[in-house]
Amino acid sequence: xxxxxxFSGELYNNALKQxxxxxxxxxxxxxxxxxxxxxxxxxxxxVPVRMDDGHIKVFEGYRVQHNMxxxxxxxxxxxSPLVTLSEIATFAMQMTLKCSLFQLPLGGAKGGIRCNPNxxxxxxxxxxxxxxxxxxxxxxxxxxxxPAPDIGTDEQVMAWMMDxxxxxxxxxxPGVVTGKPIEIGGSLGRRDxxxxxxxxxxxxxxxxxxxSLDQNTTVxxxxxxxxxxxxxxKMHKVGCSVIALSDENGGIYNPKGLDIEKVDAYxxxxxxxxxxxxxxxxxxxxxLELECTILIPAAIEEQITKDNxxxxxxKMIAEAANSPTTxxxxxxxxxxxIFVIPDILANGGGVTVSYFExxxxxxxFFWDEKDVNNRLFTIMANTFQKVLATQQKYKCSMRTAAxxxxxxxxxxxxxxxxxxx
Numbered sequence: 001x002x003x004x005x006x007f008s009g010e011l012y013n014n015a016l017k018q019x020x021x022x023x024x025x026x027x028x029x030x031x032x033x034x035x036x037x038x039x040x041x042x043x044x045x046x047v048p049v050r051m052d053d054g055h056i057k058v059f060e061g062y063r064v065q066h067n068m069x070x071x072x073x074x075x076x077x078x079x080s081p082l083v084t085l086s087e088i089a090t091f092a093m094q095m096t097l098k099c100s101l102f103q104l105p106l107g108g109a110k111g112g113i114r115c116n117p118n119x120x121x122x123x124x125x126x127x128x129x130x131x132x133x134x135x136x137x138x139x140x141x142x143x144x145x146x147p148a149p150d151i152g153t154d155e156q157v158m159a160w161m162m163d164x165x166x167x168x169x170x171x172x173x174p175g176v177v178t179g180k181p182i183e184i185g186g187s188l189g190r191r192d193x194x195x196x197x198x199x200x201x202x203x204x205x206x207x208x209x210x211x212s213l214d215q216n217t218t219v220x221x222x223x224x225x226x227x228x229x230x231x232x233x234k235m236h237k238v239g240c241s242v243i244a245l246s247d248e249n250g251g252i253y254n255p256k257g258l259d260i261e262k263v264d265a266y267x268x269x270x271x272x273x274x275x276x277x278x279x280x281x282x283x284x285x286x287x288l289e290l291e292c293t294i295l296i297p298a299a300i301e302e303q304i305t306k307d308n309x310x311x312x313x314x315k316m317i318a319e320a321a322n323s324p325t326t327x328x329x330x331x332x333x334x335x336x337x338i339f340v341i342p343d344i345l346a347n348g349g350g351v352t353v354s355y356f357e358x359x360x361x362x363x364x365f366f367w368d369e370k371d372v373n374n375r376l377f378t379i380m381a382n383t384f385q386k387v388l389a390t391q392q393k394y395k396c397s398m399r400t401a402a403x404x405x406x407x408x409x410x411x412x413x414x415x416x417x418x419x420x421x
Contacts, residue, residue: 007086011301014327015090022403025394031419032411036096039089041065045135047113049128052121059128063111063136065145066092069413072143073109074099074178074351076150077132077157079125082300083112091322095351098344100413101406102383104355109145111136117152129157133164140165142175142362148354149179151225151300155191159184175361178354187357189372190350195230195298196373197349198320200380201341202294203238205316208388209339211293213238215257218292220244220314222251222284223299224273227320227347229264231296236260240294244287245273248299251287252279289313297324304329312338319343334397342399344406345387352379 023033047059096108174185241257291313298320306328391401
């Protein structure tokens with residue numbers, strides 16, 4: 001396996017191994033496979049910010065464009081103290097494959113700033129966002145590279161990015177980002193799209209596995225942010241019993257099921273799950289090992305490892321987070337017969353509705369939420385079935401099948417476009 005010198009770490013190496021495995025499975029042209037291991041472009045910027053106390057603090061920011069054969073780059077902006085160049089490069093690579101898997105006319109990109117947004121004031125975050133946007137200005141644009149929210153960012157951050165870019169150009173450019181507020185060109189249904197899409201893939205998987213989605217079907221969700229909460233609402237709506245949830249402060253557990261509407265109201269007021277009544281406290285490690293039908297890791301990467309994978313007591317895992325399962329853990333889950341809906345398939349609802357937002361913005365014609373959700377369901381269901389058919393054709397894991405499906409579409413496009421110069 002060839003490895004770049006710029007990037008290192010288990011996360012990036014695991015992604016390279018997945019590309020190698022898929023390439024071997026489908027007998028991909030090695031010249032194409034080799035190109036997919038390197039990002040097209042990497043930008044590292046310093047982001048000086050005047051903090052509220054008057055001193056200047058310098059943050060490190062990144063934007064990586066992995067492959068843009070199919071169209072402009074697409075990928076989130078992450079604010080987290082754990083952000084590294086290697087992590088951003090890994091997620092840019094996965095965005096390339098995700099867009100190809102869903103046959104969207106978009107390439108893969110990702111960005112982020114190493115910071116702790118929870119310890120910053122609104123003014124500090126705004127100044128940091130605007131400076132970062134100005135530093136990556138030459139790389140982004142509605143026809144070049146289109147950022148979106150990710151961990152630590154939201155609609156407001158996208159509004160600041162859109163405004164900063166527009167100020168530089170001289171007029172409003174709503175299409176430079178997606179995940180914006182509705183008032184400035186956002187799409188209905190975008191906020192819950194990733195979690196809702198996770199639910200749609202679970203519906204398809206349940207049909208395949210003959211699992212009845214009712215009160216006897218128990219769901220555990222690690223991570224109760226925008227994605228995890230939307231997935232919880234969807235699974236609750238279809239009749240499942242959501243028995244455990246967690247956030248960065250810990251989790252709550254009630255084997256009889258949680259009232260998701262009451263949980264949402266509590267979190268809106270307290271901004272944490274801690275102290276929620278009518279449930280027992282539980283930590284994130286214990287939560288993953290609860291007996292349940294469906295486990296949804298919706299927090300951060302590398303949560304399911306070789307140490308806890310043998311202890312999981314679920315029938316299905318739907319990866320709402322990016323790379324929540326390590327390579328060694330993946331092999332253990334396969335050996336144990338646990339059905340895994342891989343991240344580039346399960347969490348593809350976010351980029352799909354971001355694509356819808358981009359299209360609506362270009363047309364200056366916006367759809368109602370029912371239309372957005374119906375279109376999302378059709379694409380998620382069809383893509384799941386495509387991956388399932390690939391899995392059955394090659395007798396491989398669902399993760400490898402998703403990579404193969406993505407690389408089949410992308411490699412054809414790369415070969416048709418040819419090699420320049």
